Amino acid sequence: MHVKTSISWAFLALMAALSVQAVQAAAPENLPKDKSLGEIEQVFAFHDAMPTGVSVSEKGRVFVNFPRWGDNVPFTVGEIRENRVFPYPNLEVNQADPKHPGKGFISVQSIVADGLGKLWILDTASPSFSTPIAGGAKLVAVDLKTNKVVDTLVFPDNVILPSTYVNDMRFDFGAGEKGVIYITDSSLNGPGAIIVMDIATGKAVRRLNGATSTSADRDFIPKVEGQMLMFRNADGSSKPFTVASDGIALSADRQTLYFCPLSSRHLYSVPTKLLRDPTVSEDQLAAAVQDLGEKGASDGLEADAEGAIYAGDYEDNSIRKRLPDGTWQTVVHDPRILWPDTLSVGPDGYLYFIANQVHRQAGFHRGRDLREKPYSLLRVKINAKPAQTR
Template identity: 65%
Template sequence: MPILPIEKYFGEFQLVYTFYEAMPTGVTVSETGRIFVCFPKWGDDVKFTVAEIVGDQLRPYPNLEANLANPENIANSFISVQSVVADGRGTLWVLDTGAPNFSVPIKGGAKLVAVDLKNNKLRKVYNFTEDVILPTTYINDVRFDFRVGKAGYAYITDSSSKGPGAIIVVDLENENAFRRLNGANSTSPDPYFLPKVEGQILMNRNKDGSTSPFRMASDGIAISPDGKLLFFCPLTSRHLFSIPTEALRDRTIPEMDLLYHVKYWGEKGASDGMITDAKGNIYAGDYENNSIRKILPNGTMKTIIHDPRILWPDTFSISPDQYLYVIVNQLHRQARFHYGKDLRQKPYSLLRMKIGEFPAPTFL
């Protein structure tokens, strides 16, 4: 029997950590090299939704009490965290969906929390009004710029599967938040996109045998090193978009006119997480092809790693020692996509690869 040619794989990564219990989604590396991860409550036994990796252990962060959802103290307890982001200046930002299993967000549960990395204590909680967090909202990922306004701004993706997608803009000085590109084509699922992972069409397949298309709105988000451009993409799409952050913040621009400020960058592959480095390069996963792409500021795209073990690259982070970190979590093998049968194989993993670039700054 002759040996036949096989698909070419390339690029190298290092295994940082393996997860044998709950499935992780988010990762971030602080300016001092501390590594934080999060575990949303999607059906696994989540003992704590935010953790720090210390040596070979996962430790609830900032403590176990903060990770125990307390109905009487929703503002100061984590419910179901989708994303964690270290801002490079001593703060860990925790994005709590307040929506276990993609349910309607618990009143007051969806929030952005600032944790002081020096004393490991909650410093401030940003809550949202009902016109920002809709019954269909699933806040997914967040980016920051502290060079504008008195205290900076945050930009959050609403990756709703049942309602309008959007970019939520938060003034960190006065806690004022508002939705932008609400239901726009650029923040909405691509209706013609048919995701294919591991050779099979990815769709909702329920226990009762019924099926429906897999649709999720704006998810991946990245900000340019100067803070002037925000890049974003729906989860079920291969398209990349950007918009000037100044236009997002300017509420005198009507929604209909805001659409003209959006720039289309072309196809980059279907991505979950994205991140930018200090030179303005964007790193984006391609969950259909077990790959990670690098997109240069001029729009040129190249694949930097293609490996069969990259089974759904989720969130990215760039460390101060110039590594690109990525959570690999087999999201597409969840029971919701396979008639109630969980096909995930533990462990899930945290990988890293040397890119030789620093993370994009968020402050002067």
């Protein structure tokens, strides 16, 4: 009798221990999980249209833009102040002028404060990625002291193809008479390129047109939030996510241009003097491009004054930093960084960036818009200054 009782108590104790283990195993909060790295701060929350670009001026003013991709966009360029977004430089210039496409903003994809008192605005003239409106793709400079438009450079016909989508830009005011602008063409269905525009003359050329370095990697299949990212239509059809040259950054000494296709994990570089030299053939230029290896899948790129390059990683909710010796460090990794888009180094030692959930748009999910508001303007401390443009 005593032996049976001991066995019974031992059996009950074993079952109780197993039950505790089963409960613990079933509790998800007790499982190991992905750890965040670095500290992000939310600068602004957007509850209306989705932003893509941000730029912080040398005086600390913060500008953003909203391309006309289908959201209700009352103005496509704005300034954040007083905890609101105001149309910039005013509401009138933010309206397209069908009779004069070179004047009003049609659909702005990128803005860059040049560090010398101007905000440059890149108008794709391609709402919802349509064929660019003739004479509408342009660069507009606004004087930050007067908040007035002081220059407009309409892209010449030789660089704007039916498939062109001008995406981002960087400036070198030490080259040429008034400076040179480098712009990426991130076409979805045509050749990618680096467009080189001379500010003094307005003349522009396409360089690395259709080259491997400016083209979507056909073997690249992005995975975001655990799913393969493809263009998926409501009718059930789908096609690969193939977007050409997108991110762009100019080295602190302005001797090297860094760039990457959106549909790729590779970072490329090329000497800027070769890009500007008309005697250098396309074959020679392509041969001079360096493939700097994988950095993650990036939308935006940026440079600082110390020679580092920053790259977002939309597959890994991260931003990384390439040191001058070529090694990489993760600056920040956080599940709330849902598609890091444009990057901008502010004068306060912070890296500002947009997290806008591009991958959750309806075009990737058979017509279902999975974006959750708000979209965010975030920042992370990097203790570095912006690269100079002159």
